[in-house]
Amino acid sequence: MDPDLKRLIRDPRFLKYHQAETAKERTFNPFDVLRYADYEIRHSNVLAWLLQPDGTHGIGDAFLRDFTTALNEEARNLGVPPVPIPSSFKPEGVGVERELHYVDITLFLTGTRTGKNVLIAIENKTGEAVPEHVDQVLGYDEKLREEYKAKYDVIQSVLLTTSPTSDASAHGVIHVSWARICDIVKSIRERERFELDDGERVRAFLGHYLEIVERFAGQPDADPDYFTTLLEDHRLVLNKLLKERGDGVGGVDDEGPDELG
Template identity: 25%
Template sequence: MALKDDSVREDEEETLREFLADSECLEPLSEWTRRLNVFDVLKITNTEIRHSNVLAWLMDPAENHGLHDGVIRGFVAFAARRMVDDGGFDDLLMDCDGFSIRREWRNIDILAVNEKEKYVLCIENKIFSDEHDDQLARYRAEIEREFPDCRRRFVFLTPNSGEASESDWLAMGYGDVLDIIDRAVETAAPAPETARFIADYMDTVRRNILGDRELEDICKRIYAKHKRALDLIYEHRPDVVSTISNCCRKWIGEKAGNDKTIKLRKDTGDKWDTVFTTNLLPRLLPGIDEPSGIWGEYGHCVYQIHVNDDKDVPRVRLQLVFNFDGLDERLRGDCEEVIHAIEEVYKKVRIGKRWCIAWATDYSSVPIDSEEEWDKSLAKTLDGMLRQLKRFEGKLSEKQ
C-alpha cells in the first residue's frame, strides 16, 4: 500500500511540474490578472452584502458619485415597463431627486423611498444565496403595512433574472443593472476617480456574477490541456472554512499550552472540526477515554470547534460529540445519563444511533470581510465561547 501511495504522489508531482513548465499557456490570462481592480484588492467580489452597498450608493441621488438620479431612475423605469397595470406611466413621469435609500431596513436588502411622490421600490438581492423562510411574502407584507398610501414596486435581483416565488416580485438580472449604470455614466460623465471606481465595479460584476465569455473560453482551453494538475490544485486550494479552522487550531493550541485542563488533539478532526478534550470528560465518564475507531486514543467523547459555511457568512460553535461505536453496555448507559443531563442544562442535543452532538454554545458569525484580522477577532469570539464552555461544564458537573 505504501508503494502505491508513493507512486501516486510521484505521478501527481510530475503532473504539477508539467503544468508549471508550460507557463506560457497562462499568458492569455494576463489581460485580466494584471488589471488592478479595487474590489479584488478589498476581497469583496463574492460578498453579497457589499454588492448591495455599492448599488445602494449608486442609486442614491444625494451621494457623491456624480450620477445624480441616473441609476435610481433606471431602476424605476425598469420596474415601470414591466407593470401590468396603468401605474407604470406615472412612475416614468415622477421626479426621482427626492429618493432616500435604506440598507437592511427590516432585513430588506435595498429600499428606495420617495415620500413626495408616494413611491416605494423594494429590492431583494440574491447573488450567492437562495430565498428562505417565505421572506419575499414577509417583506411585501411589511412594506404594505408601513407604506399603505404609496405605489409599491418589488424587484427580485439575481445574476440571470431568476423568477421569484412570489408573483408580485419583478425578475431583474445583473445584465439589466449594468445597462442602467452604463447609461447613467454616459449621460452624467462623472469625475475620473469616480468613473474608475464604477468601471471596476462593472468589471467585477461581469467577471464574477455574469461571466466573461472571452475569459471563459481561455480558461476552458487551459483546463482541457492541464485538467489533472488544475484538479489537484483545486482539491487542495485554501478556502474560508480551512482558513478559519487553521485559526481555531492555532487558538486552541495556545490555550492548551497555558491551561492544563485542555488538550489539543492535533492528529484528529478535519476541515470543519478542530478536536480537543478537557479534564471533565473522563471524570464524568470513567473509561470514555479508551481508544475508539474514530478518534483513536482520545476516546469516544470530544469537543469540537465546528465551522459552518451554509449561510451568507461562515459561523463557528463549540459542540460536544459522542461516538457510541464499540462502547459496552455500561459505558453506553453512562453516556445516556450524561446526555440526559446535558438536555436539562442545554436543550440543543441531536442523538442518533452512532452519534450524539450537543451544542455547548450557539453559533457566532465570522465576518468574511476582515480575514486579515481573524487571528484577533476570531480569538475574541472563541475566548467568549470558552467562557461559555466553562459555565456549561460547571452546570453539567452539578447535574452529575
C-alpha cells in the same frame, strides 16, 4: 487525496472553468484589494449610493431614472403593474435606506406623476434565483406593508439576481437581472457628464465596479446550466472544502495545484 476531490479536479467542466479563470488577465481592482468583490452587502452599498440623486457620484438621478425605467419594463414583460414614478427625481422626494427591516435596499419615492407615494424594496442576491429567495422577499414584503401601508400607496418588492428570469412575478415580485444593472452602469459611465470636479475618479470607480459585476453576472460557458450542474454534481466535496476553509483546515489549496497544473 480524497476520491471526491480527485473526481472534481479531473472533471472536464472544472478543468475548463479553471483554465478560463486562470487565463483572465489580472489587473488592479480596489474591490479585490479590499476583498469586497464577493460580498453582497458591498454591492448593496454601491447600489444604494447610486440611487441617491444627491450622492457624491455627481450623476444626479441618472441611475435612479434608468433603474426605475428598467424596473417598469420588466414589470410589463412579467405582467406586473408598473410602479408610478416622478417625471423627475428631486433629492427631497427620494429616500434610500439600507437594511430596513432586513431589506437590503428600501427606496421611498414621493411626488410621482399620479400623486402616489411609492416604496420599493430591493432584495439583492449576487447569485442565481432560487425559490427560497422569493419566500424571503415575500416575508419582508408582508412586514413592510404592515408598517407603511398607511403612508405609501404602492409597495413593490424587487428581487435582483444573476439569473435572466425568475418565477418571482407569479407572486407579484419584479425580478431584475444583474446583467441589466451592468448595462445601466456601463451606459451611465459612457454617456453622463459628471457634475463634480472629481468626476473622472467616479468614472474610474465605476469602471472597477463594472469589472467586478461582469465577473459574477456572466457565465463561464454558453450553456446557462454549465456552472450550476458542475456545482450540483460536486456539492458534497465543495461543501466539505468550504467547511474546512472556515475551520482553518487545509483543503484544495493543499492538494489541488499539483493536479491542476
